[in-house]
Amino acid sequence: MFPTLPADGAARRTPLPVFQYDDVDSPGDVIDTLLLTDFVTGRQPWARTVRLAKVRRGVVLVPERATVTRTAVERNRAARLATGDGWTLRVVTWRGRGAEVTVTAVDEATGTAVLDEIVTAGAEPVRPGTAPIGFWHQDPRRGAQRDNRRIDTPVWSAIRPNYPAEAAAALDALMTTTPETITGRLLLMHGPPGTGKTTALRALAHEWRRWCQVDCVLDPETLFGDPAYLAEVAVGEDDDGEEGEERTRWRLLILEDCDELIRGDARERAGQALSRLLNLTDGLLGQGRRVLVAVTTNEDLSRLHPAVTRPGRCLARIEVGPLSHTEAVDWLGVPAGVPAQGATLAELYALRAGTATAGAVPVEIGGYL
Template identity: 50%
Template sequence: MPERNEPLRLIEFDPTAADPADSMPWSAALDSYSTPRDLLDMLTLSLFGRGVQPYYRKQQLDRVRPDAPLRPPDSRIARSVIESDSQSILVLGDGWTLRSDRWADKSATLEVIAVSDELAERIIGESARDAEVATDTDQTSVKMGFWHQGDRGPVRRALPVTTPEWPEIRGNYSAPVAGALDRLMASGPKDIRGRLLLLHGPPGTGKTTALRSLARTWSPWCQADCVLDPEQLFAKPGYLMRATMGAEGEDDESDRWRLLILEDCDELIHAEAKSSSGQGLSRLLNLTDGMLGQGRDVLVAISTNEDLSRLHPAVTRPGRCLAQVEIGKLTPAEARSWLGDTPADVPAAGATLAELVALRDRAESIAVRTEYTDGGMYL
């Protein structure tokens, strides 16, 4: 019986071969753990690896139409794999091979290998043509990217997000905060002096709403992406590079800045972050004021509930922040003006935006309080 694992072998290439792949032995093994999707990978990679079709193209699609074929007209499906969360096809053509993966979240991935780069580009273009749902022309939304660490590496999904215009929500903030945000909203690429935007204050004061409005205001010159797992972003250098450079298959937007939004990442920037978060804080600082930051037009927006005095001094040092805004409660006078004719008792210390919305809408939480007596038992 042959050994399951062969010893490592070095392959010496024949320098006289026209293509290095001609001198490379190629084999693939299937076992009981292999899946039909693994077989699709092998069938595709064998042609690419042996140099039969040496050119590769990839494109990511979002919001794909259910009836989109994801392949050129009149092409032939050689293999099809349907699973609970995906559908994959392998399509063979004259000098090209297409792998299409359609996912449950309505996204899709197209991969093409071909005998020439021009052919690969044409096939992937025909496969992607009219595949996505038409972009919504509603001006109240902005297309934002959402990053997370997937099973096979960093993943970005672009979704439309409802974003308010700044004049519509300016009254949600106290006068000093609104003035600071006025300046931030009016900033452009030529006004960038620091790479970090720090919004801090108690929960419910409107930090996220301000960031959504900022994404809309800056959309002509800056692409806003929200990172769902910032602790993973700064723990994995490869993830960090992908997020700052952009995802594969995106349109060439080299002239646009990128705004990475990190919400409620208190552990990354508090005073003890260096010891508790490992290299996370160092990589954040390098992105905003180091070699990586100088190499890319990237801004980082962080929202936190921490008080400024509890943040790491390296984060708040002069020159690091483009904006450093504490968003607090509205004063009693501002709160009463916000409520208008709504009868409500405003606390003497003022109120947060969330508290004012609850007062206006008379929102009540669903709660049950049960009292127990000494003489009984609750089962």
Template identity: 45%
Template sequence: MGSTELPMRLSFDCDDDHGDALAALALARFVTGDEPYVEELEAQGVARAVDLVPMDSVVRQVSGPHVDRLLAQGEGWTAVVQRYRNGQAEVSVSAVGTETLAKAVADVRARCPVIEPQPESIHVDFWYADNNCQRSVRRRLDAAPWDDIAHQYAAGARAKVDALAAMEPPDGGGRLLLWHGPPGTGKTTAIRSLARAWSGWCRTLFIVDPERFLGEAGYLMSVLLGADDHDEDSDGPRWRLIVIEDADELLRADAKRATGQSLSRLLNLADGFIGRGLRTLVMITTNEALGRLHPAVVRPGRCLAEVEFPALSKAEAAALLGPGHAVDADLTLAEVFERRGQLTRLSSQPASGGIGQYL
């Protein structure tokens, strides 16, 4: 493939954005056709951006408070490395041919740190829209085994999450998981534990900006049709659990009037035309009572699991608190932890029977 002569005109939001200028230098060799083959990859636990390329190949480097970027060039290849403060790095390699590309990518992979599995944590991909681009950042989150924390939940919620945690990849039925209940009842903690229980066959994606995700078709399809992980012992892609928290406005009875097509897209993603053929489950949490939700959300056959997370009864709360704690009302899990001294509230006001903190 020869060089393609194309006029190039670059514009920048700021006249001092060195990071954009660095990216433009790398794109130029692809746009002109000098290096028409590209592969992108990610790495975890990277201490320095320069560790992923030969030291003498670096031609530009920009360091910032949140991300470091560098441009590296070798014989027939160019690489751009973006390394974030959490140790995640994104690498884009372009090359003159497929063999050169394969060698350059193999060299980058050989320089990536080997991450030892951490059984007490899970990987979560956080998706967000940045101007006109959709990006994801992978983070490692602590996640206790469900069996270790199940006793902290009300009996009804505990039984349903028990069944979910033991579940294998579904072969039919609904794809929507609806978890509802007051703030502080442990929904988020339970999601992390469920993600850990499913980590052998399902990866977890968290949508940071659900309004944009459901409001922009390009963003939605970018996440749904992105590259899939594959199981080591299977040729098929892994399942994905898309988590949308605190979706109250999307799920209320007046949601379609208030939020336009967002509710329709959400339901279509779960079990409509969009979601067909995709190994995707959708987890939605809300603080709304079930009776206040849109009928389309809770219709029979749509939900793989509908789980209510209520406050603990007086007896359940007393059992968690142990002797010496008087319980005269139902308590959320956050309120129990606060009474046990596991949560600290800094306040200039006297303690009240509020709704507690999110868990």
């Protein structure tokens, strides 16, 4: 038990808390615990955590005046604990140059000054043509986790020629959607692999950046199989948005390659997963949540479950197919190698590079889905 803090926030007595460890805990877990010591006792009652999508090369995120008291290097991350005058710092860095910085301090002014210094020195400058996207996954030990990364987001007008006329027209309408024109919460994009579905969604992140935060769920099967995980993602986390922009009001959850979740026999195959998806888009779970869900699939629209495609549920249902022969020739600039039935975007890129012939191109997953 710890003493009650008086009105001025200072503890009358500040005994060290007692923590227990076992063989499940790692050195990094010990650092996480040690960070909390002064916060729990009230000696440093202010705390804040910031995540950096990308850290400048060579920057350690620990001020020179700090004293490093613990370092733990593990398989895919490194953690450091450091102290300064009235503050304590924990820095966790990952293999991909992402980082999490937590500061506890005697007051907000002290902690904010240290945190701002670290972020200013360590955060890699924002590259033009990129946007922040959150990536959700379920960690067996820590529960729902969201990592924020910046990815390339093309301008729609620059990639519009990559799509057949009918799909391009439908995407035109989608790209210009605003909160005032939303008529459904579910976005379906279907078509063969290699036609540009993922690229279109990256462009959508750019076009909607002023009013919508984009998140990608890496484990959709787990999401709809675990109510606690689903509830956490439905509540979400807010990004601060781009400089000069208003705080995000809507969120778009991207679920890629979810054929089994939404096909006609989904209820038999996936149990409650389909019901939970529909509940997120227009059921009780979705009420009060400004959440849109984008699902990509290789299935034909006729094979999808009727509950998914019913009128009023979908903001858009867009088939992204191959370019026709004429469109493919226009895109490539020469007719050589283009089959009479047309070609997918992936096939045309392969033809342009001279690495394959249309109709026999092995599609690289995640390239132009």
